[in-house]
Amino acid sequence: MDQLHPVIKHTFLDTLLRPKRIVFIVNPKAGTNLQKHISSSVEKHLDHRSFTYGIWHTEKAGHAAELARKAQAEGYDIVVAVGGDGSINEVASALLHSDTVLGMIPAGSGNGLAMYLGYGRDIDKAIRKLNTATVKTIDCGRLNGRTFVNLAGIGFDGFVAKQMKGSNWRGFFPYFLKSVKAGLTFTPRICTIETETQTITKKCFVITVANGPMYGYSFQIAPDARLDDGLFSVVIFKDVPRWQYFAAIPSSLKGKIYDAGFVEHFSAKRVKIASDSQNFVHIDGESIELEGDLEFEMVPMALKILVPS
Ligand SMILES: [Mg+2]
Numbered sequence: 001m002d003q004l005h006p007v008i009k010h011t012f013l014d015t016l017l018r019p020k021r022i023v024f025i026v027n028p029k030a031g032t033n034l035q036k037h038i039s040s041s042v043e044k045h046l047d048h049r050s051f052t053y054g055i056w057h058t059e060k061a062g063h064a065a066e067l068a069r070k071a072q073a074e075g076y077d078i079v080v081a082v083g084g085d086g087s088i089n090e091v092a093s094a095l096l097h098s099d100t101v102l103g104m105i106p107a108g109s110g111n112g113l114a115m116y117l118g119y120g121r122d123i124d125k126a127i128r129k130l131n132t133a134t135v136k137t138i139d140c141g142r143l144n145g146r147t148f149v150n151l152a153g154i155g156f157d158g159f160v161a162k163q164m165k166g167s168n169w170r171g172f173f174p175y176f177l178k179s180v181k182a183g184l185t186f187t188p189r190i191c192t193i194e195t196e197t198q199t200i201t202k203k204c205f206v207i208t209v210a211n212g213p214m215y216g217y218s219f220q221i222a223p224d225a226r227l228d229d230g231l232f233s234v235v236i237f238k239d240v241p242r243w244q245y246f247a248a249i250p251s252s253l254k255g256k257i258y259d260a261g262f263v264e265h266f267s268a269k270r271v272k273i274a275s276d277s278q279n280f281v282h283i284d285g286e287s288i289e290l291e292g293d294l295e296f297e298m299v300p301m302a303l304k305i306l307v308p309s
Helices: 002-009 012-017 034-045 063-073 085-095 112-117 123-132 156-164 172-185 243-247 249-253
Strands: 020-026 051-057 078-083 101-106 134-143 146-148 151-155 189-195 199-210 232-238 263-268 270-275 281-283 286-288 294-307
Touching: 020 034, 020 063, 034 051, 034 123, 063 078, 063 085, 078 085, 085 101, 085 112, 085 146, 085 286, 085 294, 101 112, 101 123, 151 156, 151 189, 156 172, 156 199, 156 281, 156 286, 172 243, 189 232, 243 249
Parallel strands: 020 051, 020 078, 078 101, 101 294
Antiparallel strands: 134 146, 134 294, 151 199, 151 281, 189 199, 189 270, 199 232, 232 263, 270 294, 281 286
């Protein structure tokens, strides 16, 4: 009989009742200095009856993904990305198709996904929200084999991402200034967009393939995007006089961008984009260089995340 005891001891209830192991992966260059307060904030606001924790700092590009894989291998239940959409992207890519749950503390410049999920902009409050958050499984996207969680796109937003690359001056104001400047100088490209149901060729200012609905700063590019419906929302800004884009900013903040005359949008599981000359691409807000056609693929129910209740 004694031999059975070890088996009986590790019951499901036992697993449920033990404190969850949580690790915070902090990107010190995420765009604000707030993450420096992360240790005192975690110590003060995390529910220590429910969680035991570690705090790890990234040292180089790509390190967040490496640390997330390490956390997974060491049996952590939750990995929290402390940073912007770029940090979330790295951690999510590492945790795809695993039982390890992704949490997030917004400390970057944009934080489109964290804002949408309701983490808010305040680190202390975001940590308190982790205490009562629930686990949800969401879709992810792939662009030429690279994972994205929130948005990937081509055109103007990729152009802005490229301008922001390597810039230490981050935050709303520089982002806004660079966007205005880019809005005036970016040349729309002729693109052919192919989905499982249609093929469209037109001159495009932006094409966004959305898993989540918003960029940072509450700018809703794809208000109908849902993280768990197995579909992308594809949003195209047609080539129109520039003042029309600027005039549509207030409605985009209210989730009404689809009302603008220059917007075309539809849902798709697969999207292929070819453009007539070199274009600008971003994945979750990070500028990337890709050769040839862009192939977007839906990865349904691929990632477990913590959502504030
Ligand atoms: Mg969706």
